[in-house]
Amino acid sequence: MSQSGASLQMGADWDPTRSARERLDQLIRSYRHVVTEHLEPLVRGYHPSMLTGSRDEYLKMLELTTKMNVVGHACTEVAGFEYDARRQHVGSLFGACCFLADSFIDDFDDATTRDYLDRLGVLLAEGWFDLRNDRERLFYVIVSRLFSGRDIMNATTRQAILRLYEAQKHDVELRLARTYSEARPGRSELNALRQCASNRSGHAILVLSAFLLPELDLNYIALIYTAGALIMFIDDHGDCFSDLAHDRVTFMNQVKYPERTLRRIFVSYVQRVYRGLPPGNGRDLLIAFLTRYYLTRLDKHRQQKLKTASGWAVYE
Structure with missing residues (x-):
C-alpha cells in the first residue's frame, strides 16, 4: 500500500493518530x-501455474x-478477542477465497460468470461441485478448509454466507443487464447500484467476522457492515478505469461527481463507525486502514x- 497521504489532516475526532x-x-x-x-503451499500443491512467469495474479x-x-x-x-495464529490462518484462507471467487466473476466471459454462480449455488447447497481445472481445485480446497473450522449451520454464519452469495448474483445481474455505453442511469438504477x-x-x-x-451482536453487525460497504465504494473508485474498459457499470463510475461523492460517503461512514464502535485499538486500526485505503485509491484513480483520460471519460 502506498504511503502517500497517511492522514486526511482534517482535525476530525476520528482522524487516525500517528x-x-x-x-x-x-x-x-x-x-x-x-x-x-x-497460501504458497496450497497454490504450489493445487494450482502451481500461478507461481510461474510474472506471478502477477x-x-x-x-x-x-x-x-x-x-x-x-x-x-x-473490536469484539474483544485476540487475533491469534488460528484467526490469521482463517483470514488468509478467506482472503484467497474472495480473490478466487472474484476472478471467476470478473475475469471471464458472461457465460462463464453465469455458470460459475450457478455452480457456486450447488456448492453451497450440496457441499460439492465438479472441478474443471486447477483454479477451481484450489478454490474448493480453500473453501473446504475454511468451512471445516466453523459451524456453518450457525444461523448468523449461514445467513452471512447466503447474503453474500445473493449480493454477488445481484451484482452480476445488474452488470449483464446494462452496459456503460448506454444512457446515464436514472435515480432508481443508481440507488440499486449503490445498494449492490x-x-x-x-x-x-460479515462473513469474515462470522468465521x-x-x-456477532446486532450493533456490531450494523457497524462492521458499514465499514465493509465503504471498502467497496473505495475499491470501485480506484478500479474505475478498469471497469469502464470492460464496459462494467458500478455506482462509482456512474455518479456525476465521483470523487466528491466518495468523500461524502467516506466521512459519513467513518464517523458512524468511530462513534458506534467501542474505543480501543481495534476501532483505531479499522479507521486507520479505511483512511489509508481511501487515500491510496484516490491516488490510483488520479x-x-x-494515463488514460483520452480513452475513458471521468465525471469530475
Missing part, C-alpha cells in the same frame, strides 16, 4: 509474510489477503486518469 498509522504499517508488513506462509492474491488480515485483526479486536455495492463488501466483511468470532 500511533494507529504506525501500527497499521507494521501489521501490513507482518501479514505479507504470514499470508505467504499459509499470485502476488495480487497475497496483497488482497494481507488487507483481509488487517481488517480481520481490527474486527476481532454496499452489499457486496458489507456482507463479505473469526463465536457470535494516476490512471492522467
